[in-house]
Amino acid sequence: MNPLLIEKLNAHPELLSDQTDQQYTITGVSWQAYEALLSDLGDDFPGLRVHYLDGTLEITMPGRRHEVLKDNIAGLLRAYFEETRTRFYGLGSTTFTVEAKRRGAEPDVSFCIGTNKELPDIAIEVVHTSGSINKLDVYQGLSVAEVWFWQGQQFRVYHLLEEGYKRCDRSQFLPDLDLTLLATYVQYPEPLDAVVEFRQALGETR
Missing domain, CATH: 3.90.1570.20 (tt1808, chain A)
Incomplete structure (x- = not known):
C-alpha cells in the first residue's frame, strides 16, 4: 500500500463513507507518486476515483x-x-x-x-x-x-x-x-x- 495513501485515508476516514460524496485534495504529488497510487487503489480501494492535474491530486469516494x-x-x-x-x-x-x-x-x-x-x-x-x-x-x-x-x-x-x-x-x-x-x-x-x-x-x- 502506498504510504501517501495510507496517511491521507487514515487522517480522513470520511472518504470511506458510502452516504455522500467525499473528496480530499493532495498537492505537490509527482507523476511517479500518482502512478504508484493508482496501482495501489486498483487493488485495495476500487471505489475511489482519482483526478490528477499538474501535481494536484483529487481523491473522491462517490456516495x-x-x-x-x-x-x-x-x-x-x-x-x-x-x-x-x-x-x-x-x-x-x-x-x-x-x-x-x-x-x-x-x-x-x-x-x-x-x-x-x-x-x-x-x-x-x-x-x-x-x-x-x-x-x-x-x-x-x-x-x-x-x-x-x-x-x-x-x-x-x-x-x-x-x-x-x-x-x-x-x-x-x-x-x-x-x-x-x-x-x-x-x-x-x-x-x-x-x-x-x-x-x-x-x-x-x-
Missing part, C-alpha cells in the same frame, strides 16, 4: 446517490445506442492518463462512438460536490472531445475546440439525442421503468 445516477445515465445511453443502432464502446470509469501533459482522469461514465479508440469521445461526470481542480483542464490535456457534467438535474455539454471547451446544447456525437428528455429519465426512482419508458419515448419521436 450511494452518485453511483445510482451514474448507473442510470450509463443504462439510458446504452438503451439509446441500441434503439438508434449507434455503434459504441463503453469504457466506464477507466483511468486515462497522458504523462506529457501531467493529466489523469477517471470519469464516472465514458464511451467511444463509432470505433474503439484509446481515449473516449464522451466523458461524463456526476457532480455533487465542488471539486478542487478544474476537470475541463484535465480533460483538455487528455484531448477528450466532449465532456458532460450532470449537475443540478441537467446535463452541461462541452465540446473541445482549438481554444478550449465551449458549452453547447447538444452532443456532437449524438446530435439527435434530446438531453432534456434524457435528464427526465435519469431522475426516475426506478431504473427499470426509466429504461422501458425512455425506449418508448424514443420510438414515438422517430
Whole structure:
C-alpha cells in the first residue's frame, strides 16, 4: 500500500463513507507518486476515483446517490445506442492518463462512438460536490472531445475546440439525442421503468 495513501485515508476516514460524496485534495504529488497510487487503489480501494492535474491530486469516494445516477445515465445511453443502432464502446470509469501533459482522469461514465479508440469521445461526470481542480483542464490535456457534467438535474455539454471547451446544447456525437428528455429519465426512482419508458419515448419521436 502506498504510504501517501495510507496517511491521507487514515487522517480522513470520511472518504470511506458510502452516504455522500467525499473528496480530499493532495498537492505537490509527482507523476511517479500518482502512478504508484493508482496501482495501489486498483487493488485495495476500487471505489475511489482519482483526478490528477499538474501535481494536484483529487481523491473522491462517490456516495450511494452518485453511483445510482451514474448507473442510470450509463443504462439510458446504452438503451439509446441500441434503439438508434449507434455503434459504441463503453469504457466506464477507466483511468486515462497522458504523462506529457501531467493529466489523469477517471470519469464516472465514458464511451467511444463509432470505433474503439484509446481515449473516449464522451466523458461524463456526476457532480455533487465542488471539486478542487478544474476537470475541463484535465480533460483538455487528455484531448477528450466532449465532456458532460450532470449537475443540478441537467446535463452541461462541452465540446473541445482549438481554444478550449465551449458549452453547447447538444452532443456532437449524438446530435439527435434530446438531453432534456434524457435528464427526465435519469431522475426516475426506478431504473427499470426509466429504461422501458425512455425506449418508448424514443420510438414515438422517430
